[in-house]
Amino acid sequence: MRFFVTAVIIVLNFIIQSTFLHGIEIINIVPNTAIIVIVSFAFMRGEYEGAAIGFTVGILQDMFFCRYVGMNAFLGMMTGYLCGKFCADFFTENFLIPLLMTSASTFLYGFVFYVFNVLILGYTDLFYFLSNIIIPETAYTALFSVFMYKLFYIVNEKLEKRESLKRKLF
Amino acid sequence: MNFLKNHKKFVIALVSVLCLFMISFSLNRAKPTFFESGIGYVLAPIQSFNTSVTDWISSKFNALTNINEIENENEKLKEEVYALQTEVNRLKLIEDENKKLSEMLKIDQKYSDYPKVGARIIAKDTSNWYDVFLIDKGANDGIKKNMVVIASGGLVGKISETGLNYSKVVSIVDDTDSVGAKSLRTDDIGFVRGDFENKGMCKMEYVDSDAEIMNGDEIVTSHLSDIYPPGITIGYVKDVQTDENTLTKWALISPTVDFKHLENVLIITQSFKKNLN
Numbered sequence: 001m002r003f004f005v006t007a008v009i010i011v012l013n014f015i016i017q018s019t020f021l022h023g024i025e026i027i028n029i030v031p032n033t034a035i036i037v038i039v040s041f042a043f044m045r046g047e048y049e050g051a052a053i054g055f056t057v058g059i060l061q062d063m064f065f066c067r068y069v070g071m072n073a074f075l076g077m078m079t080g081y082l083c084g085k086f087c088a089d090f091f092t093e094n095f096l097i098p099l100l101m102t103s104a105s106t107f108l109y110g111f112v113f114y115v116f117n118v119l120i121l122g123y124t125d126l127f128y129f130l131s132n133i134i135i136p137e138t139a140y141t142a143l144f145s146v147f148m149y150k151l152f153y154i155v156n157e158k159l160e161k162r163e164s165l166k167r168k169l170f
Numbered sequence: 171m172n173f174l175k176n177h178k179k180f181v182i183a184l185v186s187v188l189c190l191f192m193i194s195f196s197l198n199r200a201k202p203t204f205f206e207s208g209i210g211y212v213l214a215p216i217q218s219f220n221t222s223v224t225d226w227i228s229s230k231f232n233a234l235t236n237i238n239e240i241e242n243e244n245e246k247l248k249e250e251v252y253a254l255q256t257e258v259n260r261l262k263l264i265e266d267e268n269k270k271l272s273e274m275l276k277i278d279q280k281y282s283d284y285p286k287v288g289a290r291i292i293a294k295d296t297s298n299w300y301d302v303f304l305i306d307k308g309a310n311d312g313i314k315k316n317m318v319v320i321a322s323g324g325l326v327g328k329i330s331e332t333g334l335n336y337s338k339v340v341s342i343v344d345d346t347d348s349v350g351a352k353s354l355r356t357d358d359i360g361f362v363r364g365d366f367e368n369k370g371m372c373k374m375e376y377v378d379s380d381a382e383i384m385n386g387d388e389i390v391t392s393h394l395s396d397i398y399p400p401g402i403t404i405g406y407v408k409d410v411q412t413d414e415n416t417l418t419k420w421a422l423i424s425p426t427v428d429f430k431h432l433e434n435v436l437i438i439t440q441s442f443k444k445n446l447n
Contacts, residue, residue, distance in 0.1 A: 015213065018293035018304075019220035023228050028369065028430065029298050048178050055185060063206040064213075064338070065295045065302045067330075067346070070192035072297075077189070081182060113299065121346065123366045132369060133298050 002159050006041070006053060009155070013037050014060045029133065031140040032106055033148065034061065038080045039102045040145075040152040044092045047084025054080030075112060079105050092156075095149060102145040103138050110134035207333045210304075214336035218292040218306050225433055284399065284438045286320075287311060291433055292336065301341040301364075301429060307437065308335045316397045318438045323426035324403035325349070325391060326435050342404065343370055343429060350395035351404055354388040356381065362389065362404055362423060370429060372405060377419040383410055389423055399442050 013033055021030045034057045042050025058076030062069040083101050090097045114129050123129070202210065233240065289305040307313050309332045319326040319339050327341035341364075342349060348361040351374055358381035365373040377383055387407045393400040405425040412419050 011213070014296070015216055015220060015293075017296045019217050020224050022294045023224040030296070032297070034296060048182075051182055051185075060209075061296050063202065063209065064293070064304065065297065065300065067340075068193045068196040070189040070196065073192070074186060074189035077182065077185060113297070117299065118366055121366070125367050128367050137298050 001162065005155065005159060007056075009037060009152075010053065010057055010060065013057070018064070026140060027136060029136045029140055031144045032109070032137055033141070033144060034058075034076070035079060035106050035109060035141060036102055036145045036148045037152070038076055039083050039105050040098055040149045041156075042080040042084035043087045043090070043098050043101060043149075044153070044156045045084070046088065047081045050080030050084035051077045052080070054078070071113075071116065075109055079109060092153065095146070095153075098149045099142055099145055102149075103142045106138045106141045107134060110137060202331050202333055210333040210336050214292060214304065214306065214308075214333070217304065218290070221290075221292050284440050286436045287313070287439050289337075289435055289437055291435065299366075301343050302330075303339055303341070303432075304336050305339055305435060305437075306336060308333045308337050310334050312439060313337050313437060314441070317441070318398055318402070319435050320402060320438065321427045321432060321435050323428065324405065325398070325425075326427050326429075326432070328397060329437065339435070341429060342372055343425060348375075349398055349404065350392045351389050352392040353381075353383050353407070354390050356383055356387065358383050359392055359394065360421070365422070368422065370425070371408070372423040372425055374407075374421040374423050375413075375418070376416070377421060379412065379417050379419055381419055383407060383419065383421055385409065387421075389421075395442075397442055399438065399440075 017030070017033050021033065038050060038054040038057055041053045054076035055073050056076075058072035058074065059069065061072045061076075066072060083105060087097060087101060111134060114126070114134065118129065119126075287307060289307040291303050292306045293304040295302045305319075313329060313332050315329055315332060317329045319328060325342055327339050327344075328347070329337050330340040331338040340347060342362065343364040346363070348363040350359070351362040352359045358377055360374040360377040360381075362372050362374045365371050374389060385407050389404045389407060391398040391400055391402045391404060403426050405423040407421045408424050409422040410419055411421075
């Protein structure tokens with residue numbers, strides 16, 4: 001059940017991100033909802049599930065929109081793994097930590113993506129990319145993460161309740 | 171499964187290496203793997219539907235908010251139609267004359283019109299870095315890699331991958347792929363590629379230092395291009411500068427196609443691959 005629900009969330013997010021979200025672009029920037037999915041689940045479920053979800057989300061993007069497969073998969077996996085590792089000590093009821101983690105992840109993800117995909121082509125004007133892509137994307141994504149984390153939190157709680165009933169614990 | 175659970179860190183490292191391998195193997199691939207194509211086959215119709223809904227809503231929304239503007243525009247367009255009608259008549263006369271004259275000179279009109287197929291954009295890149303998008307025609311409709319994609323304004327890009335019912339289009343405002351180009355007025359030759367540092371703009375590079383290219387010049391694809399037919403408009407020159415290192419000029423070009431509001435494109439289904447034998 002958990003596997004199925006997570007898969008549906010990942011695919012649904014991909015479809016929405018590539019279609020509907022382009023209708024609400026602000027200064028040509030789309031929020032990176034994929035990172036919100038990765039961070040939220042890594043935060044709630046730990047580093048290994050985060051890494052697995054990050055890999056799946058990334059490879060889906062790679063297959064459709066990248067020139068080579070593997071870049072987003074790797075970055076997604078690392079995002080999930082590191083977020084899960086950092087947040088292991090926090091309670092999942094805390095809504096501020098995922099917001100901060102999403103902002104930090106989006107920023108770092110953008111920066112690493114810039115280094116490996118754009119900087120190597122000879123575009124050295126880091127300030128331009130920071131102010132035109134990375135920072136607006138971070139802000140917009142952070143705004144979205146507030147609502148999306150709440151949604152995922154509810155979904156996760158339902159799933160956990162179901163699982164605990166199944167194991168006849170508590 | 172137990173192995174996976176006991177060696178989680180090892181698995182993460184292994185998958186990281188796998189990613190690296192995939193990156194190096196998938197550079198310059200010709201078409202998507204069976205797996206990707208399968209997923210695309212399922213997802214493309216859903217994306218197509220979603221994008222139609224988004225386009226419909228935003229067009230209705232725009233219509234509601236801009237009614238005054240639309241009325242003014244309508245007036246203007248009507249005037250323009252009359253002006254263009256007379257222009258068309260004038261050009262028809264010239265065309266007839268041209269036909270007669272070229273028949274006399276026996277010049278073939280090689281590229282008078284190309285076979286074209288229309289397609290709709292169904293999904294756009296999820297990241298904010300590239301301008302890659304998917305269209306709703308694929309190998310089933312006879313689309314092949316490297317076919318040229320145009321829109322009403324001019325050149326959009328080329329097909330980079332084809333699935334069964336979808337294809338991936340890489341636009342000219344993305345870096346990495348160059349288009350052989352020339353200035354229509356002065357016949358100066360150069361290469362156009364996307365410019366990441368001016369999002370949505372192109373850069374025409376390696377223009378001869380003596381070239382008399384200037385602001386406002388129309389840039390079209392040149393006959394030197396490998397896959398593009400000559401004479402398709404790319405854009406207009408915005409700025410010309412000299413590169414201190416190579417002593418060639420480069421020009422900033424604003425594309426004629428409005429990439430932000432692109433919904434439909436045309437694909438030229440003829441191959442222009444040159445045979446050098």
